[in-house]
Amino acid sequence: MSEQRFNELRGEEVVYAIQRQDRTFLPSEDHCPLCPTSAGSQAAEAVQTEIPVAAFEIAVFDNLFPAFRAPQGAAEVVVYTDKHHGSFGTLEPERAEALMWVWRHRYQELGAREDVRYVLIFENRGVEVGATLHHPHGQIYGYPFLPPVPKLELAADLRLGGCAACALLRGELEDGRRVVYENEHVAAYVPYAARWPYEAHVIMREHRPSLLNCEPDELRLLANCLQSLTRGYDALFERPFPYVMVVHQAPTDEHSSGHLHVEFYPPLRTATKLKYTAGSELGGGTFIGDALPEDSAKTLREAIASVS
Amino acid sequence: MAPASASPQPPSNRPERVGQGGQESRTAHRGEPDQGHAEGRYEAYGPLSVERQIKRDGRALVLYARLESPGQ
Numbered sequence: 001m002s003e004q005r006f007n008e009l010r011g012e013e014v015v016y017a018i019q020r021q022d023r024t025f026l027p028s029e030d031h032c033p034l035c036p037t038s039a040g041s042q043a044a045e046a047v048q049t050e051i052p053v054a055a056f057e058i059a060v061f062d063n064l065f066p067a068f069r070a071p072q073g074a075a076e077v078v079v080y081t082d083k084h085h086g087s088f089g090t091l092e093p094e095r096a097e098a099l100m101w102v103w104r105h106r107y108q109e110l111g112a113r114e115d116v117r118y119v120l121i122f123e124n125r126g127v128e129v130g131a132t133l134h135h136p137h138g139q140i141y142g143y144p145f146l147p148p149v150p151k152l153e154l155a156a157d158l159r160l161g162g163c164a165a166c167a168l169l170r171g172e173l174e175d176g177r178r179v180v181y182e183n184e185h186v187a188a189y190v191p192y193a194a195r196w197p198y199e200a201h202v203i204m205r206e207h208r209p210s211l212l213n214c215e216p217d218e219l220r221l222l223a224n225c226l227q228s229l230t231r232g233y234d235a236l237f238e239r240p241f242p243y244v245m246v247v248h249q250a251p252t253d254e255h256s257s258g259h260l261h262v263e264f265y266p267p268l269r270t271a272t273k274l275k276y277t278a279g280s281e282l283g284g285g286t287f288i289g290d291a292l293p294e295d296s297a298k299t300l301r302e303a304i305a306s307v308s
Numbered sequence: 309m310a311p312a313s314a315s316p317q318p319p320s321n322r323p324e325r326v327g328q329g330g331q332e333s334r335t336a337h338r339g340e341p342d343q344g345h346a347e348g349r350y351e352a353y354g355p356l357s358v359e360r361q362i363k364r365d366g367r368a369l370v371l372y373a374r375l376e377s378p379g380q
Contacts, residue, residue, distance in 0.1 A: 051369065052363075053371065056371050056373070057371075057372060057374065058371075058372040058373075059369065059370070059371050059372070060368075060370045060372070061363070061367060061369040062363075062367035062369075094374065095374075098355065098356060098372065098374050101354045101355060101356050101372075102356070102372050104354070105353050105354075105356070105372075216354070216355075
C-alpha cells in the first residue's frame with residue numbers, strides 16, 4: 001500500500017509507493033509484459049504476459065506496481081496495440097479514435113469511484129522521460145486527492161473570471177503565431193509562456209469539461225490532432241521524439257469544472273540535447289527557456305505540415 | 309464522482325465496478341506465469357465492445373475492440 005504524506009513547506013502531497021522500486025525495467029522484446037501471451041513464443045514455451053490472450057486491440061489492466069490502489073485511488077496501464085513496435089502516432093487512425101473512447105470509459109468508471117477525485121490519463125514516451133517499457137502504452141492514475149497542477153488550473157479560472165483554457169485558446173487563435181495545427185473541433189498551439197522548448201497544448205474548441213462531454217466527431221478529430229502533433233514531433237528532429245502527454249479534464253467531484261485539453265512536455269531542445277529541470281526550475285520554481293515559443297511553434301508547425 | 313456527460317450517452321455507461329481488490333501479484337510477468345484468468349463478461353460502450361476479465365491475482369483486465377472491426 002502506498003503512503004501519502006503532506007509536505008507542509010510546499011503545501012502538497014507526496015506519495016511513497018515503495019513496491020514500484022522493483023518494477024519491470026526496459027525488458028527485451030521477448031520478455032515484454034505488454035505483448036499478447038502467445039506472440040513470438042514457441043507453443044511449448046509460451047508463458048503468460050499481463051495480457052493472456054492471443055491478440056487484442058486495446059487492453060487496460062490494473063498496474064502490477066501501482067502508485068495508487070483501492071481504497072485509495074487507482075493505477076491502470078493502457079496498452080494501445082498488441083504490436084510491440086510503433087507509437088501513438090503510428091497507430092491506425094481508427095485505433096487512435098477507439099483509444100479516445102477507451103480513455104472516456106476509464107474516466108467515467110474511475111471517476112465514479114468514491115476514492116478517486118481526479119483521473120489523470122498520461123503517457124511517458126521514451127527513456128528520456130522515464131518510460132520503462134517500449135511497447136506502446138499509457139497509464140491512468142486515479143488520485144484520491146486533487147493534484148497541484150489541476151488545482152492551479154482551477155485557480156486560473158477564478159483569477160481570470162471564467163474558463164482560463166477558453167480565454168487562452170481565444171488569445172492563441174487571434175494571435176496565430178503559436179498555433180501549430182487546427183481542425184474543425186480541435187486546435188494545438190505552443191503556449192505563450194511554454195515551459196518546455198516544444199511544449200504543446202491540444203484543446204477542444206468548444207468548452208468541454210471532459211471526454212464525457214464530447215460528441216463522437218470531436219473524439220475522432222481529437223485523435224486526429226494528437227496523431228498529427230506526435231507525427232510532427234517525430235519529424236522535427238527525424239527521431240522518435242520523447243514526451244510526457246497528459247490529459248487534463250474536470251476533477252471527478254461533481255462540482256468542479258475544467259476544460260478538456262492534452263498537454264505535451266517534450267524534454268528535447270535539439271536533436272541531441274535535453275532541457276533539464278535544474279536549479280532554477282526545481283529550486284526556484286522558474287523555468288528558463290532556451291527558445292521563444294513563437295520560434296518553436298514555427299518549426300513545429302512546419303514539421304507537422306511535412307507529414308500531414 | 310464523474311460529472312454528468314453530454315449527448316450522446318453510449319450504452320452501458322454505468323458498468324459494474326471491477327478490479328478494486330488490488331492485492332499484490334507475484335506472478336504476472338513472462339517467466340512468472342499469471343496462471344489463468346476468469347472468463348470475460350461482454351458489454352458495449354459507444355463504438356467499442358468491452359470484455360472484462362479478472363486475472364488470477366485479482367487484478368482487472370479490460371479488453372476493448374471496435375464493434376465494426378471484423379476478425380478482432
